Amino acid sequence: MKHFKWSLLLVLLFVLIGLVACSNNETDSTPADNDDTSESAEETDTEEASGEVDLRVVTTMAGTDPAGEVFQEVLDEFVSEHPHVSIENDSQSADAGTIRTKVNTDFSSDNEPDMMFYFNTVDAEGLIEEGKVVNLEEAEGIDLSGFNSMLEQQRHSDGNIYAAPQSGFYEGLFVNKKLFEENGIELPTTWEQYEAAIEAFAETDIVPIAASTEDSYYVVEHYALAAGGMENYKAELADQNPTWAEGLDNIKKHADMGAFTPDAATIDLAMAQELFKQEQAAMIFEGSWFWGQLEEAGMGEDVTVLPMPVYADGGETGEIVGGASQGWFISTKSYEDEAKRDVVVDLFNYLTSEEIIVRIAEATGQPPAKGALEDLPAYLEAGHQLVSDAPAVALPINDRIYPEAFTHVRTSVPDIVSGNTTGEQVLEEAAAMEE
Amino acid sequence: MHSYTEDRLTFWERFQERYFTQSKIGKIFIYVILTLWSMTTIFPLAWVFLNSFKESREIITDTFKMPTDPTMQNYVNAFETVNIGKSYMNSFIISGSVVLLVLFIGGLAAFAMARMQFKLRGVLQALLIASLLIPAFATIVPVYRMMIQMDLVNTYLALIIPHTAGNLPFAILVISGYMATIPKELEEASVMDGCGRFKMFTRVFLPISLPSFATVGIFVFLWSYNDLFSSLVLVSHESVAPIVVLLSNVSSQYGTDYGLMTAAIAMTVIPVLIFYLVAQKTFEKGATSGAVKG
């Protein structure tokens, strides 16, 4: 039948298109891959028999993250010393927001990477509870010596260590010294001076503090720290600690004094950073990663970082938010795979050796978890000093509380500022979310 | 409603008699409106291109001025940071396959939906409209799991298949909407000529509906080409990553590099514009052939 021929043809064409698409990817993806990072599945099977090992590593060192390039070099060196090993570097920049989805789905679908450099925060909670990652202290051959205090910070609430740090970060009040000098205002080392600086700058054309009240991560943290000191800062959300509420209400108080731009509720962090970099704002709450941008803008020398002035009883100015929130994990699946274990352990020890840690940290300027950076510019040195002088360091609040609850707190700041709600009420609602 | 338009018509009729048909003022009026709108649409493209020759900082501070000191640095950076040629290839293989598959499978389905009578037609139509509403966020995790199981992650198919599935409902709805209004006589004539259904599709309906195929093709290409979210999850590896992934790699933990971003956008836009111009040719051809046959 005529019609039938046509439909047959149709089905054939359909299959053909499918095949073409298939063969395209087979031919294109493998040879074009200069770093020979990806190997097709069939090859893996035959190669494993002859001792070949394929590893997949997921990190956030990608894109224009300066560590990305160094990291790839480091991997290449490892591969050239271990010819039977090939490593797929499946890194993805963290700010695209899909890395969490990808990692979680990978682990829940039996497709876990062999090693990963991932957030050892509330994000890894599920992985740890499910036993998907290795307890490093009990793993054979893993070398955890030589780390500074950042390693201890990785200890999970169950008492084990699942991740080894690469480098740390700190957050603080970045101030433009030049603007302070020009306007004859004292640098804020006490709460009174901080408030005085806000008042003084509010009278000029310079914005006192560049901030987004919607993306108010750092603002919320530092105001809570100022009002309660480290002891209260470390409180659980469920406590509904009154000093946190006081901190949130202080944001409103300062907003009313003119501390932020009128559009603080709709700008994002990047816009706030721009305000500071264009010298239109005198202060900003940021983290040590901000130095890269400041250097690029050519203003590293004009800026210094100060600890948030703490006014609470029992608190002490100098306490900072910081630590190491990312670390190297080994997945249980690949550790238990006899064919892979030795190589994975080798790779782990290699990547967490002092030499490699310092090399990667040099690219980013962050304080390393082992050893120290040399020949730092004075302003970076001052930041590292801030960390070593700190009487207490704690991770950001959003790293340890239920994400939905923290988002509620952070996105409610504009409402607190406009007087629609209060710090106390927001905390109550957030605590209810956590259950 | 009807009497209302009628009333307005009489007013318009007089108005139009006087100013539109009989004088050139009407034409001028039309051109003024069209030109004003086209200015608003040219503006962003010009903005992107001009800013791609500025430093990041200048983009924020003097975003609406001509570049004072034009620099190619952003383009140099884009080429150095990542392998842009490879990404172009990946984008074309992926989005091109998606367009072909969607047009072929969707065209057939649209033909059946528009010109054939069957019981489930209403249900299927509702299903198609419902699927327009499914956000990519809602399907990505299950799709990713399926791709892992089929061992397709980081191959072209990992993105081609879900994109095809995601764009088919749109294609079927638009093409069948277009086919629905093709005169009955044509169909009857072709039946008289002894055309089978498939021949009827390829000989009569496909050529007449070519403009709608071109329209759908353009948009499907665009959506597939610009979809960052699924690409990041399904084909993030450098060897298969399309150009949008490259574009997103341009932003880093050191903040967004707007200069690099505008350069990358400029580079992603150019092929799409070329594609549109080519498709538009097809679309004009189709339009005239339709008119001749109609």
Place this chain on the structure above:
Amino acid sequence: MKGDKLYVFLFLTPAFVITGIFLYYPFVDNILQSFYKTDGFFNSTFIGLDNYVRLWSDEIAREALFNSLELMLYVTIFQVGIALVLAIMVNAITKGAGFYRTTFFFPIVISGAAIGLLFTLIYNYRNGLLNEILVNLGLERVLWLTEQSSLYMVAIPTIWNYVGFYFVILLTAIQKIPNDFYEAAALEGITGVQKMFKLTIPLIVSDLKTCIVLAITGTLKIFELVYIITRGGPGSSSEVLGTYMYQKAFEDTAMGYGATIAVVIVVLGLSLAFITNKLLQKEEVTY
């Protein structure tokens, strides 16, 4: 026609097999998720309808819902309206039609992220285009994105961004109208604007309907522009269902609750599309 059954089956099967496996099945999976409380990916507890109950009393969700509906109203009317006027105008001219057809398309080509950044820079308080103009004119700066205005400020780029899309669809439809229709009309003395109301619009009602359905469904899914320009703020004055769902599912890793919002988006859009279909059915004309 008789004997269609086999062909209906053959022609529809490939399309519905693909969408079935890679669109409907994942979405059903998503619907199932909405009955769970998911904390990350590993802890999910069945909670029945609790997510829906929670959604019902969630004030932000309610605001997002109303904002979405309001935005949908503006977007549908203006996007399709402006596109129709432009399409008829371009169809009426001969010289330069190609130019307009190309330029009207530009905004769609540029990714939402870039359009978002552009409008961010237009509205920005300190350095934005609008305020720079005001300052140059010796006027005070205006805060463009306030609780009252933010939704309109988001609606403008959204409308403008997609006018070209409906323009292309409608122009294709208008040009499909056989010439003899116009010739016959001309013989009866029907020209110009009258032609537009009596001939053009009735003849493209089915395409207009498609456009309206696409506009409704498209607006319910809006995410990128709103997310970049206002982040749903100030407060939640420009929060829409799309941004709220993204926030819940991906920022807060509450996949279950995010899935619930997605279900609501689909149900809502489907009912609206259904109503539109019913309302416009009577006016449909075939040649």
